Each structure stands twice: as structure tokens, then as C-alpha cells.
Amino acid sequence: MDQAAEHETQIDWQGGAIFRPVRTGNAFEETVERILEAIKLGVFGYGDRLPAERELATRLHVSRETLREAIRSLQQAHCVESRRGRYGGTFVTYRLPPPDLGELRRAVQDMGAELEDALTYRQALEVGASEAAARRTLTEEQRAHLTQRLTDLDRATPEEYRQLDSRFHLAIAELTGSHSLAAGVAESRMRLNDLLNAIPMLERNIEHACEQHRAMAEAILAGDPEAARRATEEHLEATAALLRGFLG
Template structure:
């Protein structure tokens, strides 16, 4: 996993899909929502330090007072904690809750046709993102960023896996160079996040997914547009099949 200093050097793109300017009149509520999305999607996992207050307030286009209020509320909810001193800051304390398959099956039934809509939307956005990332000439830092996210995922414990899986997919979105596309993928992922987290951790599936993730990353780094699209489509269709099987 990255150190806090290493993460700071990546912030030009990490979290950009979520830490976008707040545009509604509900600045406090939307600030809380954005930070929670970043945590639940794995952009920042348990023990990670959030960006510095000045940087995060600037990214969200909110006052530092509004940001402090949001962080205090998240601290009271047990999602983050603030530490003082040279190595202080705001650190994530949120852990994914254990899945409740009964509750999630009811949620799927309530979604009805919306589930297939969400899966189709995700497929179109993420295959397009992989194609676009492969099409671009990535910088050395961007290549290292994608490789680092893949390594983190391949070395993840069972407890870390879901969040690091999200982080890998969002990294590809951020490397497209399209803020709008990256934002759409983050929103799409959030729409399905609780359901994806409910899929049991099957050893054979994890091995298969690992092969697919590596194929995706290698195709993007090689600039192979067709292979990037094909490997991403194969991976997302496999995930959708498991989701339908366990929660249908």
C-alpha cells in the first residue's frame, strides 16, 4: 500500500472523479456525500489520510468552515478521525459492513429493471474508458499510478479487496483525461456499490478477476485499444453474471 507522502504526489488525478466542485445550494450535505463516496468506493481505504484541508476545500469549491463541519460530522459517525502533530490529518476509520444478502435481495427486487439499466450503463462507460485510456499517451506517473493500483489489488487481503477493486476501476476512469467520463463512472459505481460488495469472495472468481484486471492494465499500457475493450467487457460481464446469480 502507498505511504501518505506517496499518496500526496498522486492527488493531481486520484479522487478527481469524486472530489469535483460542489454545485448545489446544500454545500454541507453534498460535501459529506462526496467524502463518503470516496471512502465507500475505495479511493481512500481504512487508515488512509484524506487530502489536506486546504486542498480538499479548493477541490470541492467549499469554504474551509463548511469542510470542517462535514469532517466533524463524519468523525461523530465513526467514519474518520483527526490526528494532531507532524504526521496528523484526517484518517479513514470506516470499514465495509458485512453483507446482508436478504436485505440486498430485497433491494434488487425494489430496483426491478433499474438493475439491468445500471449494469448496461456501467458496461458502456467502463469499456469506453478502457479504450480511451489505451488510446492516450500516458505519462510515466500515470503509468506508475495504474500499475500501483493493480499491484495493490493483486496483493489485497479479503477485507481490502472490494475497496481496492473500486480503486483500480476508478484509476482507469481518471486516466481517460475526461473529467465528465470519470465522474459518470464514479456515479455508476456508487449506484451498484452495495450490491457489488455483497458478492461472496469466491477463490476461483478472484483468480479469474485477477487475470482480467491484469489483461486490462497491460492492454491499456500497451496502447492496445481492442484488447482493452475486450478484456474490460469480459470482466464486467462476468461480474454482472455473479451479481444476477447471487442476488437475483
């Protein structure tokens, strides 16, 4: 990983949207869940190195032995691999599976009213996060981070798009300074993640989404909460409409 990429990963790591402390009695299971969330949401993509063991264990508030057990289990599931040497560490090997619309339609039917509940929950959290981020006085580093996330998304290939989209939305949540809100956005994204990944890559939709993402970022950077709210509402409503159309 080059120096710039390592710096970006460090910012995500400090944000805490995913790697918040484990608080249940099931430390092993929840540690596996948190690492998988970070991978599936694109905080760490294919080939990225996870934070060092000591840092990750401290952030999750688990023992290093629990963390090692979790990583061994993820290795067995072919989600990560460990490498030795100067440039060693734990690296992501997970790739998003191709969408199976038939299976996902059945999943939507099983969800029933829970789908609308998840969409409403996401709307409330992410609209509020954009508005809150726009109200804050951001540091130069924070502004550069959001701009970089937008640039990465604009340049994304179809294979990269969903994960980089997650990174962008999580970056906004992290800018609020509220760990609880950032964690809620990550949780709501995970509830819908497989369904969102199943939406076909429609060229016009991607162009439209890029315009909406840019409007969201520009409003936040300009310190305009109302514009940030409107842009986020428009974007999430469009995504929900596509989801209902393809998977309803």
C-alpha cells in the first residue's frame, strides 16, 4: 500500500464508524462481525491492509487473543490473509459476489415491512448526518478527506462503485463527530447492503448519483445544512425507488 493510501486508511480507522468497542459477552462473534462489516461496506477493499493488531484490539476493546481467533476464522472463510515480513500484516481477500436477483427478491419478500422500516431508518439517519456535518467547522484534513472520497467515487469502475459509495456515505457520518450517529449509519447500511449491491449498474443512474453526491459534498463543505439536507433526501429517495423497482 502506498503512503497516500495508508494515510486514507488511517483516517477511516480513526473515524470509528465500524471499529467501535465490543460491548456484549460474545466478544469473538462480535469481533468477526465488526471486521466483516468494515470489509463488506468497503472501508477496507480488496488488497487493503487492516490496522495493526495492537491498534485494532485496543479500538474494539478485546484481547489480542480474541482478535487473533477472529482473524484466523476470517482466514478460513477466505476473507483475509496474513503475510509476514517487512510489508506484512492482514490483508483483505474478500470480493463482492455477483448479484443474484432471484434470491434477493425472495429475501425482500421475507423482509416484508422490515424493508420499508430499514429505508426509513436510513433516510432519517443519513439526512440528519449530512445536515449535522454541514453545521460543523471542519478541519482541512476533514475537508480533504471528504473531497477525496467524492473523487474516488467519481472515478470508480462498476466493480468498485458500491464499496466506494459506502465509503463516501460513512465519511459524511464520521464528519458529524458523533460516534453513535456514525455507528447507526453503518448499521443501517449493513441492513440494506446486499440489496443495494444487487441494483444493476445503470449508466444514467450512476451519472445522476454522481451529481447528487457532488451536491451533498459541496453543501457540507460550504456549511449549508439546508442544501445538504435537500441533496441527501433526493439521493436516498432515488436509491429507494430503484431498490423497490428492481427487488419489489
